[in-house]
Amino acid sequence: MATQPDSLKRLDELKSIGQQARIIDVVGDDSISVRLMEMGLTEGEEITVLGFAPMGDPVEYSIRGYRISLRKSEANRVQIESAE
Template identity: 50%
Template sequence: MKRLSEITPGITVIIREVENDELFLKLMEMGFIPGEMITVDQIAPLGDPISVSVAGYSLSLRLNEAKSVLVEELMIKTA
């Protein structure tokens, strides 16, 4: 598993866990549910914040928030 803060733009991952309980409640209200797919859309020039797509909408996260989200990269099988 990786942290959401380590994912490059254009990559889709699956949310596995949010380590910070307070942050988990805040993010859960916005669609960050374990098992949900999320795509990193953009990273600001200085690395903070990052823009992601989850549950059909875009959201900006601070880098320290993204570090608390553990994700798993999708394994895309090619022929």
């Protein structure tokens, strides 16, 4: 099994407000994955963590000039490359 480069991770792994990343892929081909892509989470887009709900879920992000909130289970489907 091939290993992923250290810079590749999942969107739900970003833990600090202000962290930025570039979307590599949305994993899966079910309705949730399709909906995430329809909401603008597509390859090459920059995404930034804006805030966390009091219990840590959902998380608010900025992408394409608007705000979006995703549950951790949804963010786990988005493969990213960390900008750090």
